[in-house]
Amino acid sequence: MDYGRGDAVTENETQQPAGYQVPPKCFHRKCPFSPMIWRSTCQHMSEQTFDYIVVGAGTAGCLLANRLSRDKSKRVLLIEAGRKDDYHWIHIPVGYLYCIGNPRTDWLYQTEPAAGLNGRSLRYPRGKVLGGSSSINGMIYMRGQSRDYDQWAQLTGEDAWRWENCLPDFKAHEDHHRLDKAGKGMPVPTSEFAGLHGHGGEWRVDKQRLRWDVLDAFAAAAQEAGVPATDDFNRGSNEGVGYFEVNQKGGLRWNAAKAFLRPTCYGRPNFELWTGAQVARLLLERSAGGALQCSGAEVMTDAGLTQVLLEPGGELILSAGSIGSPQILQLSGIGPAGLLRQHGIEVKADLPGVGANLQDHLQIRSVYKIKGGKTLNQLASTLWGKGKIGMEYLWRRSGPMSMAPSQLGAFTRSSAAFEWPNIEYHVQPLSLDAFGEPLHSFPAITASVCNLNPTSRGTVNIKSPRFEDAPAIAPNYLSTQEDRQVAADSLRVTRRIVSQPAMARYCPEEFKPGVQYQTDEELARLAGDIASTIFHPVGTTTMGKDGDPMAVLTPRLQVRDGAGGVIAGLRVVDAGAMPLITSGNTNSPTLMMAEKAAKWIQARH
Missing domain, CATH: 3.30.560.10 (Glucose Oxidase, domain 3)
Known part of the structure; x- marks a missing residue:
């Protein structure tokens, strides 16, 4: 059964120019040394500079990459620390049993011993693979309750987070099985149901x-x-x-990579994907006026540590999840000053909320x-x-x-x-x-x-500067x-x-x-x-109102600078931005957040 494309071609399988070094796995169609999508690539660009850099090819990252790369004038890089999603157990629904606890697909985190659990620590699965946690999760389609989003709007002061304003963003990518007949000219189940659900989007919702x-x-x-x-x-x-209704299609798991990357993104010449590439830290600098801005990232690849840079006015979007995003921010000097100094990291922005407010x-x-x-x-x-x-x-x-x-x-x-x-x-x-x-x-x-x-x-706090x-x-x-x-x-x-x-x-x-x-x-x-x-961590980079000392993000998901402004060119778009956990499974709310964020990012540019 073909769940993906074949293994990447190695460096030795292709004639390469003198001095060539293998960079991260890339799926750019235009690379002269990589005529097939799933091959290793050379540094085919004269400079590694992009309009948008999305860190984390998980639930939010895949949708963001899809939406942002629709604009052919913008060059988009999607970076994933894990491997491609060609492991067959990812796609067979019961295969989560073989993906959780497997270093091929899981970060293999453990929680600290907890007094409330009588001293126990727990296995803490997070997807380390293309598709992120949508490749190893329970596949349950659940939005939560309307009151969740109304509370977000109250806590952030942003009406865009109210339930009635989030509903269109849920529907925008939904492909609900109960509306299949409507697409063939047959009546929908009820008008109320059709008003609440979408059809024809990328995110399949199926009956068990x-x-x-x-x-x-x-x-x-x-x-x-x-x-x-x-x-x-x-x-x-x-x-x-x-x-429960599930994110499956034809009895197979429907993950974010299938939904939002294949086949659309892989056919776009302005889109590039690196796998096996882990962001070590963000590149931050001061403008002439002293404002803090993000200019790119340092990324560890098979070839070693390399830099990717943003075009002037570009944005780097952290979608590494409620564990990965606060870790990257802290390693980059954004977080609680005491914690950063403890590990010898220069404080760029003192934000005590980075890594706090974890809910599960x-x-x-x-x-x-x-x-x-x-x-x-x-x-x-x-x-x-x-x-x-x-x-x-x-x-x-x-x-x-x-x-x-x-x-x-x-x-x-x-x-x-x-x-x-x-x-x-x-x-x-x-x-x-x-x-x-x-x-x-x-x-x-x-x-x-x-x-x-x-x-x-x-x-969620770093243990070292590594x-x-x-x-x-x-x-x-x-x-x-x-x-x-x-x-x-x-x-x-x-x-x-x-x-x-x-x-x-x-x-x-x-x-x-x-x-x-x-x-x-x-x-x-x-x-x-x-x-x-149940593996629903949220809240570690929470959005909130101006003046809230624990708010890491603005209501539109821009990272604050700790001095009343924002860090130019930097957002966090993942479940860590949730100020309160939703009343149910958190995967689909994360997609909704990414849908909304993509529109804000594109409107700004």
Whole structure:
């Protein structure tokens, strides 16, 4: 099966001029030594100067590169530290199991030990591959709630972030499966649905290709417990229970590289892509008037350290994610002055918010043994079962290999104290002790629940002045009383759902955490023992109003200079810019932010 193009041609396979050195992997069609897209290239330009430099070919970076390179007069460079996305497990949906924890596709971060997790540290996957985390994530299409964006507008003073002003940017790249018939002259599902969703864009939203009886029963039980059924989590209020819609196409993962780079960008002579190229630091200088400006970046490639420069008036856009972007800023002298001086880095802009305000969704995994029903634990327990699963996917692109990590979702309230849904369920027809461990030998389901609006805040800080060294990631999970209370209450909601009549025929038995734990204190402590991240870090380069000492960015995502102005030619466009985490999975909101930012950047130029 062809999931991409072949391996790059090496230096020795092509006749090169004297003195030639191999630079990073490049996909420029016009390179005389690289007639095919997926080949190594020479330094085919007399100078490495661009109108736009996008750092990070992940969710935001791929969309930005697409939108900015539409203008043929602008030269665009997209830089990715990871490799191309030709690993077959990226594209088979269940392949996330083989991508997370794999140095070919993952940065392999670990969090610092957390008191709220009873001293545990967690694996912290981040995509290090073309497509970024969209190549290894759970593929769930989720916008969040309208109130999330209205809060952003309030915190930043920028009405462009209000829900009604973000909706067109969600729709601009959406290709929703329920509107396929409308494109053929047939009626749309409802006029309301058509007003909320888009069709014909690059970002495919598909229906899952399988169902499970035991998950249908859980959905019915949730309704008996007061959670309404829904067929659309993305209308502004995501309250309800139903199957998630996913970013897949024809049973294959649909990542940002497929959506926004292939085939459009690769055919543009003004577009260039480097892989295996890691930004070491930004190049910052003072103008004649003393204003700080970004002039480019130092990039480590196969050929060594090289510089890429901006044309006068150009922009460098950091889209390296909530971990990578603050790390690059701090290494470049932009961040908390004390931290920078500690590591011998000259302070260019004292911004205490760089690396602060880290927010993430912590999921608490309750496991229930069942009887009289099938789960993946049984289906994948034998060679015959695994073979049958493989054949179903090979012939029909369906079955367990087409599964997203979570199939059934639910949004509800942990207690009557909340006016809006504040917890989210990811329900799975399987169970295991921890991610990466074998499935249990008994049939079981996992009902993972997370606090959508945590009040705990963490940090991302460099450990050394070396760009090769991973930063210290400290989410500080369950560090507030509010979060511990939601954790305890959400476990009780899970028990209430599972105890409903619709689940009775499966005789559910709580295996984890265990019915012996009942008090708030016990349940909060147990949450610390069994909870894990859903990999939704945001907020580490937050946007905010003028005068907010912790605001790293302006409401239009320009980097502040710490002295009341902005650093010319520098923005951050990724989930780190979110002042508050969205009420759901964060991939699609990041695309929306990039869509909006691209328009602002183009309008400025």
